[in-house]
Amino acid sequence: MIVTIHDVAKKSGYSITTVSRALNGYGDVNDKTRKKIIEVAKELNYKPNRVARSLVSKKLDTIGLFVLGRTSFQQGFIFDIVSGLMDEVSEHDFDLLIFGTQSLKTGLTFQQLCHQRGVGGAVITGLKINDPIIQELEKSDVPTILVDVPVKGKKATYITFDNQQGAIQAIDYLVSLGHKNIGFINGHREAWVCFERFSGYKKGLAKNNLPFKEDYIFYGDFTKESGQNGARQLKESNSELTAIFVASDVMAVGALEELVAMGFDVPNDISIIGFDDQDFAAFTNPTLSTIRQDVYPLGRVAAKNIIRLITDPEYEPEVNILNTSLIVRQSTSPTK
Amino acid sequence: MIVTIHDVAKKSGYSITTVSRALNGYGDVNDKTRKKIIEVAKELNYKPNRVARSLVSKKLDTIGLFVLGRTSFQQGFIFDIVSGLMDEVSEHDFDLLIFGTQSLKTGLTFQQLCHQRGVGGAVITGLKINDPIIQELEKSDVPTILVDVPVKGKKATYITFDNQQGAIQAIDYLVSLGHKNIGFINGHREAWVCFERFSGYKKGLAKNNLPFKEDYIFYGDFTKESGQNGARQLKESNSELTAIFVASDVMAVGALEELVAMGFDVPNDISIIGFDDQDFAAFTNPTLSTIRQDVYPLGRVAAKNIIRLITDPEYEPEVNILNTSLIVRQSTSPTK
DNA sequence: TAATTTATCCAAAACGTTTTGGTTTTCAAG
DNA sequence: CTTGAAAACCAAAACGTTTTGGATAAATTA
CATH class of the missing domain: 3.40.50.2300 (Response regulator)
Known part of the structure; x- marks a missing residue:
């Protein structure tokens, strides 16, 4: 029922190692071999099990969204961020794991939490400026983008509007x-x-x-x-x-x-x-x-940057400041 | 830095097996031993790695939320569902993984997708009544709760308002x-x-x-x-x-x-x-x-039921129909 | 006393990948 | 014909757990 790398190896006649390396684009695979393996993989509709992958490899392809201090007046804001994140994230074949305020009250540090769930990077919304977690974020190795909180760290940065x-x-x-x-x-x-x-x-x-x-x-x-x-x-x-x-x-x-x-x-x-x-x-x-x-683009930009931070160790976290725009409706008028 | 079960085993003097069984409440562990192990685990702040766990065991503790056909007029609806799910899910120490429409277009079936991500059960919103995925859901082994679509299957059921x-x-x-x-x-x-x-x-x-x-x-x-x-x-x-x-x-x-x-x-x-x-x-x-x-409670009920479906194989999926209520404001008045 | 059961414990296998550390084959250069 | 290097491949280890299938020791029964 469930197709594993073993099945691809057996059917193609190559070893598990070679199948893995062929599908992951390594150089030490003959072009013909790679072609054959890719063909078999497609035929069997093989997709690697993400859980198994993230257990052993450093390639963590899920990003965490922390929704802290959620309140109903943020409805639209959160919805649009999630929408933007979701769309961008799935285009890069990443996953989106959502955490609430609760999750940080389990005795785990932010880093432990991420490691435990295979989260490679995080986006944090609703953080208050005096939250103690900020100190941890500054030193953390987990790529992190904060929304609307000006914090910079080793792998942390922020995104906000002007x-x-x-x-x-x-x-x-x-x-x-x-x-x-x-x-x-x-x-x-x-x-x-x-x-x-x-x-x-x-x-x-x-x-x-x-x-x-x-x-x-x-x-x-x-x-x-x-x-x-x-x-x-x-x-x-x-x-x-x-x-x-x-x-x-x-x-x-x-x-x-x-x-x-x-x-x-x-x-x-x-x-x-x-x-x-x-x-x-x-x-x-x-x-x-x-x-x-315009919050949806903020979500997309945040996702794009967090993914870049996860996949490219050279990439330095940069601050993003997006423009606002004036919307004129009926509640304003010239003075008499 | 990261504490594993090995560390607990070494420090407590017991084997990895015994530590695992002690912490998971199995009967073949002496009370004193269990006490000691729990103590050490707490001392080291050990929490099992969920990725490793879900790779081997059948205990899958993440639930998937599929947000299909997302549109901006669903803002409040989706937000409240996510809120309810998030709160309930974290109380049971489960995780919440969000999928968009994209994720079902990758050539994977719903079942494969869930298996690949270690998703034990799913909640689906925004499904249209003629979506072909419904046929798959009826036979699927993955516990699933559909929102506002009346589908029942082996492990699938639905929740809606009256x-x-x-x-x-x-x-x-x-x-x-x-x-x-x-x-x-x-x-x-x-x-x-x-x-x-x-x-x-x-x-x-x-x-x-x-x-x-x-x-x-x-x-x-x-x-x-x-x-x-x-x-x-x-x-x-x-x-x-x-x-x-x-x-x-x-x-x-x-x-x-x-x-x-x-x-x-x-x-x-x-x-x-x-x-x-x-x-x-x-x-x-x-x-x-x-x-x-009242959508927030719907999220909570959905989460509660999906968790029960995941953890208790005896539990038969049941339909939930929630009540609506009349809210009187200014846009209605008696006829003249 | 011997046989059986029960209570504890644990080594090894398993989950499905990627990564490590090679080996074998091929080919060009000497 | 040798040698060395490059190309192609693969067995085994590793990731951190849970599960399997015992092993050992103690207690009970015959």
Whole structure:
């Protein structure tokens, strides 16, 4: 039923060694022999058993995806990353093993975990900036790409969007509409992207010769409720605000709803711009202007790089920073 | 660096065999010996290498998730299933390997693929009712649970929601609001759930002594655009409609937008009820009444059952049908 | 006492590959 | 005809486990 290398060897008349070396492209096999072996292999529909292979060889062809601190507002983000990883990974004939937060609580180190499962490299999402695992990653031999956490190590690097640039795009756009008093609802301080977006917000203001005011900042936690609270608090304490830049679409929806509930017209009284471009941003009323992170390509790039890191020992881990783009919908308009 | 069973054997003074048998709970090990071995194993932080284990033993502790025909409108569905699977699976110390559509196009049969990767059982989503792989699944020895496709086999079964009941809930609710002319926008005919929802729609009408009219049916394809087209066509040809039941939230949003664009007031002129309760259903304006499928528990139940099927040869595959629930929001109201 | 059973333990085989460390064959050069 | 090198091949080891099929010693029975 199950075809092994033995069957190919027997049918082709060569040894197991030669079959293996022929199929793996080694040089010490005669061209005719190789051709014959490949033919027999195809005829029997032989595919090497990955488990057996990864037990003995250093060629580990499964990559691990660690989804840490999963929350429902990451739905789209995670889905798109997985999609990108999956597609890229299967094109290279690699496998994708998914780990949750649990798996790192079994007493195994990250390295042990990977070794035990035959994982050759990993992609990590949802890591907080103060997670102790980061220290291990810096020294680890396991090729690793972190999403949205700026860590570099022997074999570790990161991939992210240009969050600063994204924030600047938002501010530039709002300013171009005539806005001068722009509030900011940020996420929590455990996410690195929040620092970046905050930084971009400040740079954007400076670039446009607008003053930075501490009062215009609210720290939420990426939930819709915190967006509601943020909008209410900012607008109540600063009635002169004509626009709010919100660090995530979920919070932006909260802000939008709250402002409408307070009796304001969005966008005519106050403009809202989000960050992420999640699917639902096109479903709200008014639809949500936002800064788009194109996550699917991030997954593909991450996969491509991790595979390169696994297969090519010479390749040095490099940082990838992807561009964001401005998506204009209905929640922003010129000042009156 | 990496601790193997050899290290435990050497340090404890027993043979590899005894260590293995002690740790795996076999009876032919003295209690004192077992205690000592467990102690040493803990001390060295020994965890067996899963790759080596699954090569030789029949204990396969990774389950495969096949995500076929992935489309962006399944985002929430897939995410929740993966979440449920991940949590349940790691509680049982199993692993989760994800496969895309690609993986079944490599010339391997489903069985071969699983065997090759050490996959002991599988969960399959997104399968179409006419997919040829179904015939293989019916005879396959690999424990398999299909999501939303009614297939039973030697080791295969399925899990789904009670789609008929869900549709009946929707109709009952609309009737209770006074609606008598209720349209239906269905999905495409490759998805089994669409037959069920259609069947439920008809039963719901019959139950409430309302006539079934072919004109009130529109077949879409789960996209927002098809929801728009459906709403326009149904309402234009049947101006007496006061409510539309839509077989998915994405299409429902399309329908909602289109009706508003046509100048109708939702829900006062016409009520809309969706199916799924995706995240964005709470973000639309008006927010969307819908029939909720609680997908996370489905993932957990699927994982629990597949693990039981893998570990207990006596256990016969059983069908699981989960309940839906009615979520009332703003897109439905009593008739005038 | 001898025979049998029971409780412990373990050496070796097995899983399906790749890798190691050769051997044999071929061929060109001396 | 020898020699040396290159080309082609392969037996056995290795990967880290579990499983098989005993072996040994102790306890029980006859």
